[in-house]
Amino acid sequence: MRRAKKYHTITDIVGTVYCEQKVVFDRERGDARPLEVRAKAAAGTFEHLRFQVEGQTRAAIDRRCFIATAIYGPDAAETNFLRAWRDRVLMPAMVGRLFVRAYYAVSPGLVPLLCRSRCAATAVRAGLNALLRLLGMPR
Structure with a gap:
């Protein structure tokens, strides 16, 4: 069973602006983007999360x-x-x-x-x- 995402990436949000049918199709049938494109998107998402965690950690460090x-x-x-x-x-x-x-x-x-x-x-x-x-x- 596929685990549901708990957040929406900027790619998801922009995708709904340009073509909501593609978003529905990807959700039902899976992501059809080439591996290189998915890897770059994942790397971008990772960097955003790393930046967010780094900011929260610095704020929390005594x-x-x-x-x-x-x-x-x-x-x-x-x-x-x-x-x-x-x-x-x-x-x-x-x-x-x-x-x-x-x-x-x-x-x-x-x-x-x-x-x-x-x-x-x-x-x-x-x-x-x-x-x-x-x-x-x-x-």
Whole structure:
């Protein structure tokens, strides 16, 4: 049994404007377009869906990671690894969410200290590097 589409592609919508009989025929008898045309249409639909998911994902991602951002930078691999670990491991558990909430309450106040004190930043970097190794961050 053929699975029904849950959405209409732009190709479907434009097709109804030009020839609604073709749309009905394709629905009843199957798509008669050449394979190359169907492949290009599928690739276009995939790109639209990928773009939509990427936009939704970026909106949903919590970019906060104050200390790692101060030490490594906002888009560093280490910072992104820690964010992903937070979202994957800490956030699903109540204890993890409490830890994250406490971290967000305390860490913004520590960032100016890390920016002023090279010694403090070096110590925190060493601690974060050890944590990243413990968590299995690939090198």
